[in-house]
Amino acid sequence: MNSTLSQPEKLRYARQMLLPELGENGQLRLKQAQVLIIGMGGLGCPAAMYLAAAGIGSLVIADFDTVERSNLHRQILYQDYQIGRNKAQQGAINLHAMAPDVSYHVVSEKITADNVFSLVSDADLVLDCTDNIQTRLLINQACVNLQRPLISGAAIGFKGQLLTLPMTVNSPCYQCIYHSTPDDQSSCLQDGVMGPLVGVIGSMQALQGIKYLSQIGCQEPKLHRFNAINMQWQNLALTVDPNCPACADKPLRNKDAY
Amino acid sequence: MRIKLNNEIVEIESSFTVQTLLDKYQISETGLAAAINNTVIPHSSWASTPLSEHDEITLFQAIAGG
Ligand SMILES: [Zn+2]
Numbered sequence: 303m304n305s306t307l308s309q310p311e312k313l314r315y316a317r318q319m320l321l322p323e324l325g326e327n328g329q330l331r332l333k334q335a336q337v338l339i340i341g342m343g344g345l346g347c348p349a350a351m352y353l354a355a356a357g358i359g360s361l362v363i364a365d366f367d368t369v370e371r372s373n374l375h376r377q378i379l380y381q382d383y384q385i386g387r388n389k390a391q392q393g394a395i396n397l398h399a400m401a402p403d404v405s406y407h408v409v410s411e412k413i414t415a416d417n418v419f420s421l422v423s424d425a426d427l428v429l430d431c432t433d434n435i436q437t438r439l440l441i442n443q444a445c446v447n448l449q450r451p452l453i454s455g456a457a458i459g460f461k462g463q464l465l466t467l468p469m470t471v472n473s474p475c476y477q478c479i480y481h482s483t484p485d486d487q488s489s490c491l492q493d494g495v496m497g498p499l500v501g502v503i504g505s506m507q508a509l510q511g512i513k514y515l516s517q518i519g520c521q522e523p524k525l526h527r528f529n530a531i532n533m534q535w536q537n538l539a540l541t542v543d544p545n546c547p548a549c550a551d552k553p554l555r556n557k558d559a560y
Numbered sequence: 561m562r563i564k565l566n567n568e569i570v571e572i573e574s575s576f577t578v579q580t581l582l583d584k585y586q587i588s589e590t591g592l593a594a595a596i597n598n599t600v601i602p603h604s605s606w607a608s609t610p611l612s613e614h615d616e617i618t619l620f621q622a623i624a625g626g
Contacts, residue, residue, distance in 0.1 A: 538598050
């Protein structure tokens with residue numbers, strides 16, 4: 303089943319399969335992939351919608367939170383009447399209505415050190431769409447240990463960051479870039495965030511993910527910073543921190559030792 | 561010598577490293593990342609990475625929201 307595309311699938315994905323970079327081979331790679339999306343908020347909603355619409359075979363969507371009225375200006379997957387429902391469960395229902403060929407797996411528990419490793423282990427690609435630094439560090443550690451590619455999005459106010467971390471040998475991790483993390487993290491709760499900004503960053507996480515899985519590109523570690531006031535992007539190259547607390551003693555750094 | 565710090569031209573001594581720049585401007589290191597000419601410099605290299613004339617330094621914070 304997974305090694306061919308049905309006629310309805312060929313029709314559904316015709317406009318992207320037309321792209322010579324993707325083609326039928328790339329589409330099949332998307333169909334054979336499992337993507338873990340952690341956080342179904344402002345970033346996770348557009349990321350999941352685009353990945354589902356693009357024909358990813360299996361989406362694992364994780365969020366323990368419920369839809370609130372104050373989420374709806376940016377979390378565009380949910381309907382007004384769905385306030386109060388779990389975001390992962392409701393998200394899967396709404397995604398299924400849009401893209402029924404995808405297989406959806408719901409994780410409605412909080413991401414902790416107890417469940418993150420098995421979830422990451424099953425995934426071909428991980429999207430960090432969370433809203434707090436503790437979970438980001440946990441996801442990074444799991445991706446480092448299991449060598450799973452991580453595409454991390456973040457946004458606050460008018461500022462966005464997109465981190466592409468292939469987690470191949472001798473490529474950097476999240477903590478190679480951010481050695482320490484603020485105790486008093488700013489969040490959408492306290493500081494506000496522009497809806498279309500998280501849409502831009504979440505959509506770019508999906509774009510990077512599609513390119514990675516279909517082997518079009520996205521193999522280089524990169525940090526893209528976006529300023530939504532002046533509309534400027536800064537593209538930064540990344541390097542390994544040999545003293546990184548997350549990856550210095552892991553196989554990611556020295557394959558031969560293991 | 562002159563460098564650019566977050567797009568503003570500043571005058572520093574030629575012996576400066578990333579670390580001495582942060583010290584001079586009393587910039588908190590918490591959650592901070594530093595890049596020279598669009599390459600992020602890992603924290604453990606800040607004290608040993610010298611700055612050169614016309615370098616463009618970007619200092620920015622981790623953000624967690626989404
Ligand atoms: Zn690291």
